[in-house]
Amino acid sequence: MVLNINGRDQHLKVDVRTSLLDALREHLHLTGAKKGCDQGQCGACTVHVDGKRELSCLTLAVAVQGRKINTIEGLAGADGGLHPMQQAFIDHDGFQCGYCTPGQIMSAVACVHEGNARTDADIREYMSGNLCRCGAYPNIVAAIKQARSSMERG
Amino acid sequence: MADDASWFGVPTPRIDGVAKVTGAARYGSDEPIAHPAFAYLVTSSISRGRIADMKLERAREVPGVLDILHHGNVGSQAKPPPSMTGDKATNTLETDRIEHDGQIIAVVVAETFEAAREAAHKVQVDYAVELPSASFDSSGVTAEPKKQKENPKVGDAASALAGAEVKIDAHYSTPTQHHNPIELFTTTCIWDGPKLTIYEPSQFMWGLKAAVAKQLDMDPANIRTVSRFVGGAFGSRGGTTSRTAWIAIAARRLGRPVKLVATRSQGFTIATYRAETRQHVQLAASRDGKLVALSHEGWEVTSRPSGYNVGGVDTTARMYACPNIATAVNVVHADRNTPGFMRAPAETPYMFALESGMDELAYALNMDPVALRLVNDTQTDPVSGLPFSSRSLTACYDQAAERFGWSRRDHKPGSMRDGDWLIGWGCATACYPTNIAPCAIRLSVTPDGRATVQMAAHEIGTGAYTTIGLTVARALGLKLNDVVVMLGDSDLPPVPVAGGSNNTASTLNVAAKACEQVRDRLAAAAVADHESVFTGADPKGLRLSDGMLVGDNRHEPLAKALGRVTGGALEIHAENVPEGLPPTAIGSLYKGTATMLRGGSRKDVTTYAFGAHFVEVRVNSRTREIRTPRVVSAFAAGNIVNPTTAHSQFMGGVIWGLSSALHEATEVDPKTARYVNNNLADYMVPVNADVPEIDIIMVPEKDERVNPLGVKGIGEIGIVGMNAAVANAVFHATGKRVRDLPIRIEKLI
Numbered sequence: 001m002v003l004n005i006n007g008r009d010q011h012l013k014v015d016v017r018t019s020l021l022d023a024l025r026e027h028l029h030l031t032g033a034k035k036g037c038d039q040g041q042c043g044a045c046t047v048h049v050d051g052k053r054e055l056s057c058l059t060l061a062v063a064v065q066g067r068k069i070n071t072i073e074g075l076a077g078a079d080g081g082l083h084p085m086q087q088a089f090i091d092h093d094g095f096q097c098g099y100c101t102p103g104q105i106m107s108a109v110a111c112v113h114e115g116n117a118r119t120d121a122d123i124r125e126y127m128s129g130n131l132c133r134c135g136a137y138p139n140i141v142a143a144i145k146q147a148r149s150s151m152e153r154g
Numbered sequence: 155m156a157d158d159a160s161w162f163g164v165p166t167p168r169i170d171g172v173a174k175v176t177g178a179a180r181y182g183s184d185e186p187i188a189h190p191a192f193a194y195l196v197t198s199s200i201s202r203g204r205i206a207d208m209k210l211e212r213a214r215e216v217p218g219v220l221d222i223l224h225h226g227n228v229g230s231q232a233k234p235p236p237s238m239t240g241d242k243a244t245n246t247l248e249t250d251r252i253e254h255d256g257q258i259i260a261v262v263v264a265e266t267f268e269a270a271r272e273a274a275h276k277v278q279v280d281y282a283v284e285l286p287s288a289s290f291d292s293s294g295v296t297a298e299p300k301k302q303k304e305n306p307k308v309g310d311a312a313s314a315l316a317g318a319e320v321k322i323d324a325h326y327s328t329p330t331q332h333h334n335p336i337e338l339f340t341t342t343c344i345w346d347g348p349k350l351t352i353y354e355p356s357q358f359m360w361g362l363k364a365a366v367a368k369q370l371d372m373d374p375a376n377i378r379t380v381s382r383f384v385g386g387a388f389g390s391r392g393g394t395t396s397r398t399a400w401i402a403i404a405a406r407r408l409g410r411p412v413k414l415v416a417t418r419s420q421g422f423t424i425a426t427y428r429a430e431t432r433q434h435v436q437l438a439a440s441r442d443g444k445l446v447a448l449s450h451e452g453w454e455v456t457s458r459p460s461g462y463n464v465g466g467v468d469t470t471a472r473m474y475a476c477p478n479i480a481t482a483v484n485v486v487h488a489d490r491n492t493p494g495f496m497r498a499p500a501e502t503p504y505m506f507a508l509e510s511g512m513d514e515l516a517y518a519l520n521m522d523p524v525a526l527r528l529v530n531d532t533q534t535d536p537v538s539g540l541p542f543s544s545r546s547l548t549a550c551y552d553q554a555a556e557r558f559g560w561s562r563r564d565h566k567p568g569s570m571r572d573g574d575w576l577i578g579w580g581c582a583t584a585c586y587p588t589n590i591a592p593c594a595i596r597l598s599v600t601p602d603g604r605a606t607v608q609m610a611a612h613e614i615g616t617g618a619y620t621t622i623g624l625t626v627a628r629a630l631g632l633k634l635n636d637v638v639v640m641l642g643d644s645d646l647p648p649v650p651v652a653g654g655s656n657n658t659a660s661t662l663n664v665a666a667k668a669c670e671q672v673r674d675r676l677a678a679a680a681v682a683d684h685e686s687v688f689t690g691a692d693p694k695g696l697r698l699s700d701g702m703l704v705g706d707n708r709h710e711p712l713a714k715a716l717g718r719v720t721g722g723a724l725e726i727h728a729e730n731v732p733e734g735l736p737p738t739a740i741g742s743l744y745k746g747t748a749t750m751l752r753g754g755s756r757k758d759v760t761t762y763a764f765g766a767h768f769v770e771v772r773v774n775s776r777t778r779e780i781r782t783p784r785v786v787s788a789f790a791a792g793n794i795v796n797p798t799t800a801h802s803q804f805m806g807g808v809i810w811g812l813s814s815a816l817h818e819a820t821e822v823d824p825k826t827a828r829y830v831n832n833n834l835a836d837y838m839v840p841v842n843a844d845v846p847e848i849d850i851i852m853v854p855e856k857d858e859r860v861n862p863l864g865v866k867g868i869g870e871i872g873i874v875g876m877n878a879a880v881a882n883a884v885f886h887a888t889g890k891r892v893r894d895l896p897i898r899i900e901k902l903i
Contacts, residue, residue, distance in 0.1 A: 015268040031184035032177020036336040037418040041834040072177035090171035093802050096615030098174030099337045099385025128841035133336050133386045134615045135809030137845040
């Protein structure tokens with residue numbers, strides 16, 4: 001099958017049961033998206049499909065052929081410059097162990113694009129599909145508010 | 155070393171931040187491996203009995219299946235991992251006996267993850283089922299008093315209780331909990347001839363290496379464990395679990411790397427957990443609130459073979475000035491997997507009981523709960539009579555109470571209200587022993603003004619890369635960007651288990667020692683050199699600053715000073731054995747045993763960090779919905795190395811405490827002794843919308859006796875007492891005392 005990932009077509013031959021998450025991690029060595037539950041409960045595997053956030057563990061790879069898939073590895077600029085959301089997570093210490101972080105950031109970028117990051121209460125509600133066991137939540141909210149401003153300006 | 159306050163305290167973003175936000179940080183299962191086979195575990199669906207028959211035909215027929223490991227073919231090839239408490243572990247493939255729910259009984263290996271999973275589900279097991287004992291009230295459990303060490307005892311608590319003016323007598327209970335780090339339990343094993351490399355999230359690189367060597371009867375020198383980043387641990391990766399050896403054996407049988415990513419549900423039974431407890435607390439005081447007796451007895455569940463317990467009375471007996479103290483701990487053996495360390499293992503359950511009891515005593519005395527704590531604050535360890543190296547509990551209460559607005563509280567339960575919402579304000583004490591252990595480091599300094607630190611330390615979210623980097627940068631007078639920090643690899647010098655909040659003190663004190671050795675070498679050579687600007691100066695007066703060797707109004711570039719000593723780079727291997735431990739403790743560390751100098755076991759001082767939590771709870775008068783809109787917590791924990799990551803550690807701990815109070819409990823089926831809610835949808839952990847405004851105050855504290863750098867560990871203190879603070883606030887809101895965690899709506903109806 002052919003998957004378009006971070007703007008490039010990737011050819012791969014996988015079991016039809018392969019999730020998008022396992023296709024990324026085990027076949028394309030894009031290990032930014034994480035496996036935290038493999039059953040749609042934690043959000044660590046969040047990627048963008050056609051610009052919308054999706055749980056890659058609940059998505060079969062075969063089902064997203066012809067769609068535009070973006071992962072954390074494709075979020076920074078071509079020059080390596082960090083996306084404002086990535087920088088904001090660093091600035092506000094929006095993580096500790098960092099394992100849920102790629103999923104949090106992909107969710108957060110989508111959250112801003114959706115218009116669901118207008119208030120603190122909205123951010124908290126619309127980011128509640130991404131578990132952070134270390135408890136960085138208040139810092140994640142602060143990071144999203146900072147990035148929202150620069151994303152809207154940009 | 156600790157006299158220069160500017161060493162620490164500057165908020166600094168994590169040096170591993172870019173790796174973490176770009177997906178570049180490599181966790182155990184992220185390591186690129188050539189042509190791995192995939193393993194999938196088969197775990198028992200009963201909790202007690204025997205495997206009568208295991209039918210593998212249908213599993214073997216699945217295309218791509220390469221091997222199936224089970225009791226019949228590999229059972230004798232590995233021993234169970236040594237337990238961290240030194241007693242017996244439960245079995246896995248070594249036997250046909252089933253000792254707990256979800257015990258590993260087979261490992262299926264296949265070309266793909268999908269094939270391994272399918273085949274694992276096609277393994278048919280016939281069991282000879284026996285009636286299991288699930289927990290405290292089950293028939294068939296056996297109980298015994300704790301064995302390892304004596305429980306604290308002072309004076310005559312029974313007589314003091316009998317004659318006291320005011321007393322409380324209450325029973326408390328805390329539930330089973332699972333760590334549930336978001337990273338799953340994974341293991342990848344690769345053989346290269348006799349050498350084995352293990353990629354696995356670990357809180358003790360050298361411990362894992364030593365344990366697997368024992369299990370497989372190998373020379374530890376042939377084992378390398380790698381864990382550059384750990385996706386949350388909270389105690390769950392401190393001990394070695396059974397899975398690792400079986401994956402190593404699978405890889406050896408196949409002659410090919412094997413990768414295991416266990417499922418979320420399997421994580422509940424193939425690793426450890428926080429066992430449920432029951433506790434009995436009796437407190438007695440004179441009318442002025444001074445404690446005259448404290449009695450605390452605990453009961454904890456464990457597996458059949460292990461005597462594991464957390465025994466939190468070691469801490470609760472030291473909390474307040476009290477002349478009569480009696481404590482006891484009992485273990486109750488059931489058909490369960492062996493419990494283990496989970497964030498503030500002893501203090502989370504035991505301080506819930508003590509700090510709830512203190513609130514009950516405050517109401518029995520009609521006294522403000524803060525005032526009761528302050529009247530019983532002490533600078534002397536009531537058990538040993540030794541001074542605390544520092545204890546800033548009163549300062550924590552004062553600062554947090556003021557920020558919270560505690561003086562506006564009406565003491566009467568049910569007296570504060572906002573429309574339909576009953577408001578309760580509660581407080582509790584936080585504490586954690588300050589522990590430290592032997593540690594080693596390799597440090598190299600090069601003429602271009604760069605340093606490289608190498609040690610097998612553990613980045614479990616604590617910010618270890620950054621705190622170690624900061625320590626070296628400041629001690630060597632370099633920029634943080636010019637310090638390379640390499641951790642998480644057992645080929646590097648050993649670091650003790652990242653548990654008991656010791657790793658910051660252990661790693662930073664050895665790092666400072668190594669830097670001091672660099673300075674000593676450079677200074678000694680500089681003053682001895684007749685052509686040096688430092689000729690004849692006192693070497694003790696020289697220091698490293700801004701890439702220079704400086705002192706006595708003179709300076710020279712680092713490159714010049716280094717050139718004099720080595721002509722190039724200077725590399726130091728340093729070891730630190732904290733004063734109070736035997737010199738052999740460093741040898742034990744190389745053998746995979748972390749001997750800790752514990753806060754309550756020192757001969758000179760008792761070392762603890764303290765804090766105070768304040769929380770507002772709102773309980774809906776109609777629905778009994780419970781919300782916690784705000785928390786103020788103050789902590790005093792010696793020198794704070796990096797306020798940025800320290801704040802996150804404290805805040806994360808507080809959130810764990812809220813979770814312990816209101817969310818977390820693993821349900822154990824009393825009939826089958828199986829975990830019911832073994833997934834992240836049914837095991838409640840806080841989501842973003844659950845978490846309130848959290849105000850963290852870091853109370854300045856200088857402690858010159860705790861260790862040379864004056865740092866106290868902070869990874870665990872944040873959770874301690876928070877559950878009690880919430881329960882106390884719920885009482886204040888509703889008049890209802892909940893003594894059994896977690897506090898959910900049904901307990902307030």
